[in-house]
Amino acid sequence: MKANVGGIDKLLRIVAGAALIGLTLSGVIGMWGWIGVIPLATGLMGWCPFYPLLGLNSCPSKS
Structure with missing residues (x-):
């Protein structure tokens, strides 16, 4: 699981x-x-299972 x-x-x-x-x-x-519980858990883990399905990523990109 990548953040x-x-x-x-x-x-x-x-x-x-x-x-x-x-x-x-x-x-x-x-x-x-x-x-x-769902947003709390995804916030603490830093990973949302729905983001890849939607093509989203709110982590800053590393250069």
């Missing part, structure tokens, strides 16, 4: 995933908030 999630993308995924999980745990939103 394909860059800095800002990684940060946004981690924040959004943690926010969804936090809101779910506090009872503000329903069980669908557990979907936040």
Whole structure:
């Protein structure tokens, strides 16, 4: 697995995933908030399985 999630993308995924999980745990939103596990995991790993399918890569290119 080659990293394909860059800095800002990684940060946004981690924040959004943690926010969804936090809101779910506090009872503000329903069980669908557990979907936040996906962006949290992809942000922490630095790899998104859908990016290659879509031809995307937010990592800076190395010269």
